[in-house]
Amino acid sequence: MKADPAGVLTGAHYLDGDFACGEGAMAAGCRFVGGYPITPSTEVVERISRRFPMIGGTFIQMEDELASMAAVVGASWTGTKALTVTSGPGFSLMMENIGLAAMMETPCVVVDVQRGGPSTGLPTMAGQADMMQARWGSHGDYESIALCPQSPQEAFDLMIDAFNLSELYRVPVMFMMDECVGHMTEKVVIPPAEEIEIVPRKLTSRSVGEYLPYYADRQSVPEFARAGDGYRFHTTGLTHDERGYPVMSAECQEKCVRRLVEKIRSNADAIVRFEEFGTEGAEVVLVAYGIAARVTQMGMEIARKRGLKVGMIRLIVAWPFPEKRIRELAGEIKAFVVPEINYGQMVLEVERCAAGKASTVLVPHGGGGVHDPETIAEEILRAAK
Amino acid sequence: MSDRAVQDEVSEAAEAKARGPSVATDEHPIAPYLRMDRIPHIWCPTCGIGTVVKCFATALEETGVNLDKTSIVSGIGCTGRVAGYMKLDAFHTTHGRAIPFATGLKLGRPELLVIVFSGDGDLSGIGGNHFIHAARRNMDLMVILVNNFIYGMTGGQNAPTTPLGARTSTMPYGNFERPFNLPHLAASCGATYVARWTCLHIRRLTKAFKEAIGRKGFRFIEVIAPCSTLYARLNKLGTGFNLMQFYHDNAEIRHGEDPRKVDIGFQEKIICGKFVDEERPTFLEMMDQHYEKTLGDKYVPMPPEGGMIHE
Known part of the structure; x- marks a missing residue:
């Protein structure tokens, strides 16, 4: 369906990434936000709390991030699209109920405007070191979807996709911004509502007596009933059967977890998104995302001027990871070079998929800034030798 | 009565005696409120939680609330299993x-009646921060807290409610930490309805539930309940039956008592009653009134049926 015009601030704006992210959420139909303030993400909820009373949305500042995430999961069970926004330390606290959202199959979006870590780290400066946490942060097995915008415009555009993916697969979607993208101000064009395609909450068509909250094929997504419509369903964070009743057995666990994993893995081709340029005939392929991708592109230009054949993959969706394409490229090139603002996270995926067919080089950065493009160019030169 | 009628009655009685005691085949009166396909439940014999559930279901029946618009939320623990049976x-x-x-x-669909039903460890230990803030906001929630003085599900560990001197599996020489006085905590944070009963007081407890269902804002009912498997055994207090007898002899009803004075000591008097019952605007009312005042016609409240965007 088309977006609800109430939430869409159509026009050309000059916005920072956090504001654009908030506008994206409202355009996507988000009408509940529970959050706890944390730098550098606060502008997202400041934007939303200013506009929400005029568009039928409710923002509540909860007492902590545990509560914020729990409230988001609760709100989503009413059919209201729900969001929370945080940064590293808060992201850690949210992991508990991100797991609950995964287990209960609750659509919602979690924004993490990454800063330097670990612990309190660098509250006002960039980092990209929560990428593995976005994938593995909550205990137990589940699959994650994570998006990583590189500009305010993309923070808006991808927010729509984040909500749509959360509805399609009934999962919490991680929206992995970074402090630079969050705080940089650029032109953001918000299209008219009728040009924005959104996935509404799809309610079950089954009658009350026939409805089973977790009935689904091996790889598919169960139908949703919301609280207050008379279904009187049961849902739990415990391992459960189709009725949503706890069953403590290895058989039920196998069935339950397998579907949580396979509903994403079997649809990975539809979810994976990346931008690819200059890879044809390339010797070296760069892999980067978020703010690091923009600096990496500068490094690529320098290396090209020095006569090297360099291409690039920019991750738009980080999880699921574009395994297929990286495997293909590994057979054709000499090396992957992966600049990221951490000490080696997505590079591990690149290395796994390269499977020894191409070498993999990490260009690390501890956080608090971005790479010098010159450093990246030098690494490209070294990798090409 | 004719001779014939007397004869029939005598023979019927003789037949009944011959058949032995009969088992009622009618449905239990609260069965429609339970997931009967999940019965038997997991609670131990003489646990008090079942009694609280019975009182709650009776309150639902007698108030005639719209069950389709009623949600129940539990955390983890013995009482945390209640949601699963309703x-x-x-x-x-x-x-x-x-x-x-x-x-x-509640905020996602304001028309819902939302009830939280959980234990003392869940709501006042690990969830203590949420408890005080929800009370502070006068959030429209009815909170039923079953207090058995111990972490039952995990094996009788010390709780924030364990009375001074009581033994638990992690305070084997007796508890030396001061426990919470929960009605005082709730009242001081802003709860608008605060009551405490034991699960011996089934009529009064049911009445409190009915009353709280009819109120708005943060409503808190603490129910003292026996844990015979752990609390009673570790403290050599007998069985659940003995604890019920203890409640009978030691519970004192003092409506309107100052919540500061309702601490529970080890095997001491349990002050019961309704301590707070006042009306104050709830979170949603405060929000609506404030936005109506400051934004006027521009304010678009979330519809009662929620913020879901329909095709």
């Missing part, structure tokens, strides 16, 4: 997070 929209959530989860439900 035939309502039921959420068995994470440990300590029932109140914020319920807050999301």
Whole structure:
């Protein structure tokens, strides 16, 4: 369906990434936000709390991030699209109920405007070191979807996709911004509502007596009933059967977890998104995302001027990871070079998929800034030798 | 009565005696409120939680609330299993997070009656921060806290409610930490309805539930309940029956008592009653009134049926 015009601030704006992210959420139909303030993400909820009373949305500042995430999961069970926004330390606290959202199959979006870590780290400066946490942060097995915008415009555009993916697969979607993208101000064009395609909450068509909250094929997504419509369903964070009743057995666990994993893995081709340029005939392929991708592109230009054949993959969706394409490229090139603002996270995926067919080089950065493009160019030169 | 009628009655009585005691085949009066396909429940014999559930279901029946619009949320623990047995929209959530989860439900669809039903460890230990803030906001939630003075599900560990001197599996020489006085905590944070009963007081407890269902805002009912498997055994207090007898002899009803004076000591008097019952605007009312005042016609409140965007 088309977006609800109430939430869409159509026009050309000059916005920072956090504001654009908030506008994206409202355009996507988000009408509940529970959050706890944390730098550098606060502008997202400041934007939303200013506009929400005029568009039928409710923002509540909860007492902590545990509560914020729990409230988001609760709100989503009413059919209201729900969001929370945080940064590293808060992201850690949210992991508990991100797991609950995964287990209960609750659509919602979690924004993490990454800063330097670990612990309190660098509250006002960039980092990209929560990428593995976005994938593995909550205990137990589940699959994650994570998006990583590189500009305010993309923070808006991808927010729509984040909500749509959360509805399609009934999962919490991680929206992995970074402090630079969050705080940089650029032109953001918000299209008219009728040009924005959104996935509404799809309610079950089954009658009350026939409805089973977790009935689904091996790889598919169960139908949703919301609280207050008379279904009187049961849902739990415990391992459960189709009725949503706890069953403590290895058989039920196998069935339950397998579907949580396979509903994403079997649809990975539809979810994976990346931008690819200059890879044809390339010797070296760069892999980067978020703010690091923009600096990496500068490094690529320098290396090209020095006569090297360099291409690039920019991750738009980080999880699921574009395994297929990286495997293909590994057979054709000499090396992957992966600049990221951490000490080696997505590079591990690149290395796994390269499977020894191409070498993999990490260009690390501890956080608090971005790479010098010159450093990246030098690494490209070294990798090409 | 004719001779014939007397004869029939005598022979019927003789037949009945020959058949032995009969088992009622009628449905239990609260069966429609339970997920009977999940019975038998997991609670131990002489546990008090079942009694509280019975009183709650009776209150639902007698108030005639719209069950389709009633949600129940539990955390983790013995009482955390209550949501799983109630035939309502039921959420068995994470440990300590029932109140914020319920807050999301209420704000996501304001027309719902949202009830939190959980234990003392869940709501006042790991969930203590959420408890005080929901009370502070006067969030529209009815919170039923079953207090058995111990972490039952995990094996009798010390709780924030364990009375001074009581033995638990992690305070084997007796508890030396001061426990919470929960009605005082709730009242001082802003709860608008605060009551305490034991699960011996089934009529009064049912009445409190009915009353609280009819109120708005943060309503808190503490129910003292026996844990015979752990609390009673570790403290050599006998069985659940002996604890019920203890409640009978030591519970004192003092309506309107100052909540500061209702601490529970080890095997000491349990002050019961309704301590707070006042009306104050709830979170949603405060929000609506404030936005109406400051934004006027520009304010678009979330519809009662929620913020879901329809085709």
